Amino acid sequence: MSRYTMLSLALASFFTLASTSDALAHCFVGARFFPATLVTDDPCVADEMSLPTVAWSQTADVPPASQWDLGIDFSKRITENFGVTISQDWTQIRQANGTVTQGFSNFETTFQYQILKDREHELAILAGLIVDWGHTGSTASGFATDYSLLTPTLYFGKGFGDLPSSFSWFRAFAVTGQVGYQVPTNSFDFTQSVFIPQQLVYGASLQYSMPYLKSEIIDLQLPDFFNHLIPIVELTLTTPVANNFGNPYTTTGTVNPGVIWVGSYFQVGLEAMIPINRESGTGVGVIGQLHLYLDDMFPTTVGQPLFGGSSAAPRKLTF
């Protein structure tokens, strides 16, 4: 048995043992649970980890190249409302002629602050700053840059459970979204002799919560597996808006229909990636993610904010 195999099984055993302790989920806003979305971000600070996110797609090149992306990110609450996420991606591109290019993108850090959690209206708002640190990845392979990118971003999530009862099954819908403005620390790339555009980076998701349907609207007595599903459509887009001289202002991105299965300590998501135009890729790709709720798995240690404790401390409940 290889070292890799032993490590994988040891990790699995560790999670197996850890998950026998009592725990609970994290991104609740009132009765609504927002799952971690795959290509956008959910509207909560939390202790969580995506390990891994794997995507396959075909580039917009002619002929198209095959691209694999492997990502890991780890989120930690510093206080109850302030959290930091660190992310790292690795990419491999195989050209039609067999040429392979691979390497790491720049190391990314996201700082987020929870502005609002309105339980009554199932509304969450989050402000963040995404920093891609220049020269921390494989600049030689072209997957990383020697300049940094700063992206102030606003995130939101809204469940429709506060609609009148007459809306019935529609109340299980929720939307999430994010809008960011990406600013590079350099305005001109001297190695490629091109301007580096400032970009609008934005996305959204429309999701239908079967857990919400069962516990809040109507119990259809479906098999338990279906009561854990959240069918979802995600949209992620990028539009150059400034400093893009000589280049088209074309919006690129993908529409991602898929489904998320939500468990007690983790979720598994799978989505198709459909390019919105020729510049965004060729054909349909696929993305999958295993996402771990660390605050559920380790509620008294890793799952706690570093400072200030958690609002989850016992309190007398009143309506």
Place this chain on the structure above:
Amino acid sequence: MRILTFMTSTLLIVMAATAAEAHAFLDHAEPRVGSTVPTAPREVSLSFTQNLEPAFSSVEVKDASGTRVDLGKPSISASVMRVGLKPLPPGTYRVRWQVLSVDTHTTEGSFTFRVGQ
């Protein structure tokens, strides 16, 4: 081989989570969520997926005009919370609950059921 190992590891995690059932989600209720019952129930029973802390868990039942129709303090045993009801005339009733699970996390929710045709 690596893919097989990864899938095996993931399966172990899935099995663990399935067995543990840690969330204090509402698993099922009597009367059922969104159901219509022909005769008035004497109590509402809520079964959760995790054991509850009785001192910090509560439930109330109101009629369409907002008047409470439950008998007050619920009885809680392990993961099941029950509250008695006054005699209910036909109509729609809303159950609101908040619970603290034994790991100190809170969850909440509400649903309706109908008495009569």
